[in-house]
Amino acid sequence: MEHSNSTNTQEQITEIEIAIIGAGPAGIAAGVALSKLGHAKEMILFDREDRIAMTSRHCNHQGFGLLEFRRPMSGDDYADAQQRQAEKHSVSVKLKHTLTRIEEDLLTFSTPDGEIRYRAKRILFAMGAREMTRPDRLVSGGRSPNIITTGALQRFTYIQERKPFNRAVIIGSELVSFSAIMTARHAGIEIAGIIEEDPKLHSFGILKPLSSSLLKVPVYTDTKLLRIHTEEKEVTGVTILKQGIEETIACDGVIFSGGFIPESALLHKHLADFDTRNYSVPITQYFQTQEKRYFLAGNVIRGALTAFNCYFEGREAGRQIHASLQSDNSPVTVAIEADPAIEWLYPSLLDTSKEPKHLTRIRFARHTQGLLRVLLNDKEVMQQQIHANPYLKITVDWFNRPVKAGDRIEIRYEES
Numbered sequence: 001m002e003h004s005n006s007t008n009t010q011e012q013i014t015e016i017e018i019a020i021i022g023a024g025p026a027g028i029a030a031g032v033a034l035s036k037l038g039h040a041k042e043m044i045l046f047d048r049e050d051r052i053a054m055t056s057r058h059c060n061h062q063g064f065g066l067l068e069f070r071r072p073m074s075g076d077d078y079a080d081a082q083q084r085q086a087e088k089h090s091v092s093v094k095l096k097h098t099l100t101r102i103e104e105d106l107l108t109f110s111t112p113d114g115e116i117r118y119r120a121k122r123i124l125f126a127m128g129a130r131e132m133t134r135p136d137r138l139v140s141g142g143r144s145p146n147i148i149t150t151g152a153l154q155r156f157t158y159i160q161e162r163k164p165f166n167r168a169v170i171i172g173s174e175l176v177s178f179s180a181i182m183t184a185r186h187a188g189i190e191i192a193g194i195i196e197e198d199p200k201l202h203s204f205g206i207l208k209p210l211s212s213s214l215l216k217v218p219v220y221t222d223t224k225l226l227r228i229h230t231e232e233k234e235v236t237g238v239t240i241l242k243q244g245i246e247e248t249i250a251c252d253g254v255i256f257s258g259g260f261i262p263e264s265a266l267l268h269k270h271l272a273d274f275d276t277r278n279y280s281v282p283i284t285q286y287f288q289t290q291e292k293r294y295f296l297a298g299n300v301i302r303g304a305l306t307a308f309n310c311y312f313e314g315r316e317a318g319r320q321i322h323a324s325l326q327s328d329n330s331p332v333t334v335a336i337e338a339d340p341a342i343e344w345l346y347p348s349l350l351d352t353s354k355e356p357k358h359l360t361r362i363r364f365a366r367h368t369q370g371l372l373r374v375l376l377n378d379k380e381v382m383q384q385q386i387h388a389n390p391y392l393k394i395t396v397d398w399f400n401r402p403v404k405a406g407d408r409i410e411i412r413y414e415e416s
């Protein structure tokens with residue numbers, strides 16, 4: 001039930017039990033789970049867009065839904081399925097509401113009707129992730145509107161039905177970079193090459209020969225993008241450096257792909273324990289932060305994983321929000337220290353007041369081959385030989401290792 005409270009003559013604050021920020025797979029799954037647990041009337045799912053599930057809606061290609069909805073779907077169908085699910089379970093949604101400020105339990109949204117404020121007992125942040133743009137990557141050269149991310153290419157192609165350029169290079173080699181080739185083909189854009197600075201792809205190695213032979217797109221690994229050339233704000237080419245030799249590729253567009261970082265600028269600004277390694281706020285195995293009123297689910301935790309991961313995280317976070325409203329206890333946490341080679345890990349806190357369900361997922365920044373060791377109070381409790389591509393996840397399973405407040409947990413990595 002929403003309760004409106006007048007704190008002064010100008011300001012209306014609406015009191016609700018649960019606020020979910022972000023109507024993607026994580027936020028929607030949480031909303032549905034909470035609704036099934038009886039919270040529909042006390043909860044609102046907010047999104048800044050004018051429709052729900054917009055990130056998936058932009059991906060008008062196959063690759064969604066198999067685990068959550070038990071059939072393969074395009075991103076668009078997947079978004080519709082989520083919308084139907086939210087409607088079926090009476091999840092209350094407020095669109096065109098952009099969260100702009102977090103002050104403890106008080107949330108301020110910018111809306112077409114001006115600023116609106118809500119006070120919530122529990123808040124789930126499910127704002128997703130974004131691709132690193134050109135300024136994030138510090139690439140030199142000219143400016144042009146034809147330097148875009150894969151997400152923007154998808155918006156142009158599938159939503160606005162516009163072709164932004166004719167011949168482009170793709171920077172980065174994550175799975176999404178290969179999805180960009182498919183989108184470009186759909187739009188009639190020629191791809192002059194995929195450029196990856198590391199010696200190995202940031203996805204499956206097989207994609208390099210497949211891309212060159214089947215799609216006729218050359219993949220340049222161990223190759224640095226030196227400069228983007230522009231004339232009167234039009235891209236004219238890029239210069240790359242491979243094995244000490246510079247080469248210029250003619251193109252009129254550049255697509256920066258992958259390099260996802262959490263959409264977490266607001267959390268950085270307003271929450272105390274922001275962690276610059278994950279570029280997000282540490283969570284426990286129950287998706288809760290050290291502060292009991294906040295939960296995180298989906299790509300805002302650590303950057304991009306596929307949609308089904310986010311969906312199941314959201315569903316579990318919803319259930320945990322329900323449990324936390326019942327008990328009202330604060331987590332008692334132990335932080336996991338991680339080797340510098342590890343790019344992100346989550347959960348990076350263990351709530352010792354609850355079941356020892358200790359599954360930490362980690363991702364390395366580069367291709368890795370070596371020994372991963374987990375130490376509890378300087379004693380090894382687990383070791384695992386790993387051979388992983390960069391940006392692929394590894395699960396460290398350490399069930400049945402009781403941990404108590406004050407313990408020290410470390411994950412170490414030794415390159416072989």
Ligand SMILES: Cc1cc2nc3c(=O)[nH]c(=O)nc-3n(C[C@H](O)[C@H](O)[C@H](O)COP(=O)(O)OP(=O)(O)OC[C@H]3O[C@@H](n4cnc5c(N)ncnc54)[C@H](O)[C@@H]3O)c2cc1C
Pocket residue numbers: 021022023024025026027046047048049052053054055056059061062063064065097098099100126127128129150151154176179263266297298299300304305306307308310311
């Ligand atoms: C180009 C591309 C291709 C992809 N291809 C696939 C694929 O084939 N298969 C697959 O499984 N996954 C794919 N993905 C990944 C998939 O889309 C994501 O994993 C999934 O959408 C993430 O879910 P989420 O709920 O964490 O975040 P999102 O779906 O991104 O949802 C976050 C929501 O939060 C809202 N939001 C953010 N900030 C605010 C704010 N301040 N106030 C209010 N609302 C806010 C956003 O508008 C957004 O709707 C792809 C992603 C991209 C970009």
